[in-house]
Amino acid sequence: MKEGKEEIELIKEGKRLDGRGFDELRPIKIEVGVLKRADGSCYFELGDNKVIAAVYGPREMHPRHAQDAKMAVVKFRYNMAPFSVDDRKRPGPDRRSVEISKVSREALDPVIMREYYPKTAIDVYVEILQSDAGTRTVGINAASVALADAGIPMKDLVSSVAVGKIDGEIVLDLNAMEDNHGEADMPVAMVARTNTITLLQMDGRLEKEEFERGLKLAMGACHQIYELQRAALIDRYSESVDV
Amino acid sequence: MGLEIVNDIRKDYVRDLIESGKRADGRGFREYREINVERDVIKRAEGSARVRIGNTDVLVGVKLEPGAPFPDAPGEGVIITNAEFVPLASPEFESGPPDENSVQLARVVDRGIRGSEAIDLAKLCIEEGEKVWMVFIDIHILDNDGNLVDAAALGAIASLLNIRIPNERYGLTGEDTLPMRDRPVAVTTVEIDGNILVDPDFNEENAAASRLTVISNADGTLSGMQKSGSGGLKEEEIAEMVEIGIEKGGEIREKFL
Numbered sequence: 064m065k066e067g068k069e070e071i072e073l074i075k076e077g078k079r080l081d082g083r084g085f086d087e088l089r090p091i092k093i094e095v096g097v098l099k100r101a102d103g104s105c106y107f108e109l110g111d112n113k114v115i116a117a118v119y120g121p122r123e124m125h126p127r128h129a130q131d132a133k134m135a136v137v138k139f140r141y142n143m144a145p146f147s148v149d150d151r152k153r154p155g156p157d158r159r160s161v162e163i164s165k166v167s168r169e170a171l172d173p174v175i176m177r178e179y180y181p182k183t184a185i186d187v188y189v190e191i192l193q194s195d196a197g198t199r200t201v202g203i204n205a206a207s208v209a210l211a212d213a214g215i216p217m218k219d220l221v222s223s224v225a226v227g228k229i230d231g232e233i234v235l236d237l238n239a240m241e242d243n244h245g246e247a248d249m250p251v252a253m254v255a256r257t258n259t260i261t262l263l264q265m266d267g268r269l270e271k272e273e274f275e276r277g278l279k280l281a282m283g284a285c286h287q288i289y290e291l292q293r294a295a296l297i298d299r300y301s302e303s304v305d306v
Numbered sequence: 307m308g309l310e311i312v313n314d315i316r317k318d319y320v321r322d323l324i325e326s327g328k329r330a331d332g333r334g335f336r337e338y339r340e341i342n343v344e345r346d347v348i349k350r351a352e353g354s355a356r357v358r359i360g361n362t363d364v365l366v367g368v369k370l371e372p373g374a375p376f377p378d379a380p381g382e383g384v385i386i387t388n389a390e391f392v393p394l395a396s397p398e399f400e401s402g403p404p405d406e407n408s409v410q411l412a413r414v415v416d417r418g419i420r421g422s423e424a425i426d427l428a429k430l431c432i433e434e435g436e437k438v439w440m441v442f443i444d445i446h447i448l449d450n451d452g453n454l455v456d457a458a459a460l461g462a463i464a465s466l467l468n469i470r471i472p473n474e475r476y477g478l479t480g481e482d483t484l485p486m487r488d489r490p491v492a493v494t495t496v497e498i499d500g501n502i503l504v505d506p507d508f509n510e511e512n513a514a515a516s517r518l519t520v521i522s523n524a525d526g527t528l529s530g531m532q533k534s535g536s537g538g539l540k541e542e543e544i545a546e547m548v549e550i551g552i553e554k555g556g557e558i559r560e561k562f563l
Contacts, residue, residue, distance in 0.1 A: 165406040172536035259538030265531035
């Protein structure tokens with residue numbers, strides 16, 4: 064996959080091109096309740112990734128034959144804005160976004176108490192406004208906070224980050240340059256309270272030992288992200304109490 | 307509604323059995339159903355294989371056609387993987403555009419082949435920037451009794467190992483064979499109430515909250531992974547699934563590729 068592309072040195076003197084160490088996340092910014100009409104929403108930045116998530120529901124499920132008599136159905140739509148990437152993305156779902164929507168939904172399903180709302184739909188919409196690798200993980204982080212903002216009962220938040228291999232090293236949170244020229248990419252999502260993995264994908268080539276180390280690195284970073292998600296929610300709702 | 311109740315009963319049945327250390331067909335937790343690989347079954351395809359795992363039956367055909375390369379890789383061939391869940395294969399399948407399950411299946415198979423760099427894409431270049439071989443891997447499901455991914459991935463690599471490049475048909479000259487550099491094998495396990503089972507059949511798949519496909523190569527490295535299903539997995543469970551993936555992958559490679 065990486066062959067034929069020009070070789071770029073991604074690590075110089077123990078630092079990555081953007082100055083980060085191997086186990087360092089890009090800067091994160093989280094805003095809760097940014098949209099007026101949605102039942103819950105969240106704006107999430109991870110480095111140059113800018114992502115917005117909205118939650119609608121629980122509301123009536125259409126089409127009716129897709130209803131589940133015992134629990135709510137979560138519908139997840141991951142969508143990239145045409146201007147979010149260097150080469151304009153043709154609007155509408157492609158195969159990549161269909162797959163990402165599926166695995167992202169399955170990453171959130173385990174924490175949502177769907178049995179409280181039989182026959183309904185919970186719609187989760189994620190829009191990637193600006194992309195710099197790792198967008199599915201940012202989408203899951205944003206969606207998880209937006210679900211909480213919508214007041215959907217959940218067992219916990221879901222936190223997500225990718226790890227990968229560049230210049231032979233296992234590193235945290237690849238940016239686009241690293242992702243394009245790296246040897247492997249592995250997005251992970253986790254329920255922090257129980258250390259349960261709810262999303263795991265891997266692309267590229269890794270030794271078993273590298274995989275295990277990468278998974279541990281991702282799990283540690285998910286705990287960091289979890290604290291930031293929690294803080295953003297507390298911050299938002301302690302403000303409203305004062306009013 | 308009727309089908310839902312039947313599925314619930316089956317789910318309970320599968321889980322009760324597993325609780326007592328058994329599987330419906332008498333297999334061990336780390337045992338595959340019988341695997342059968344038949345090569346070159348379609349004369350019109352440049353490579354093909356029919357893979358049966360128990361009652362699961364998958365046909366993979368590979369076609370090669372000259373086409374334009376991607377602008378960012380002018381000297382490389384193109385791989386396009388597609389899966390069709392035709393309604394003949396299961397009462398759950400409907401005709402129409404590919405749904406998320408068939409998209410996921412095709413993308414996971416594709417990821418394993420790419421990640422392993424099994425195909426030397428540079429060898430598929432006919433004229434740099436102008437013309438390259440496009441390799442179409444088409445997965446046709448004939449009978450779905452669970453674990454389509456492993457059958458499809460095995461069918462894809464088995465087909466690719468016997469490709470005849472159709473130079474003559476397009477008035478070209480060059481090598482007629484495509485040397486492969488690796489033999490990735492996909493191994494899927496599911497987690498049911500804390501137990502890890504390899505090669506789930508249809509009922510086991512439905513009873514499982516999560517499943518993990520692990521794609522490994524001849525040297526024991528990993529070239530793809532995908533968790534699916536609405537459950538979560540513990541680190542130790544993932545470690546066990548990866549270990550099983552590498553071990554069973556090695557056995558299948560040895561025997562069938």
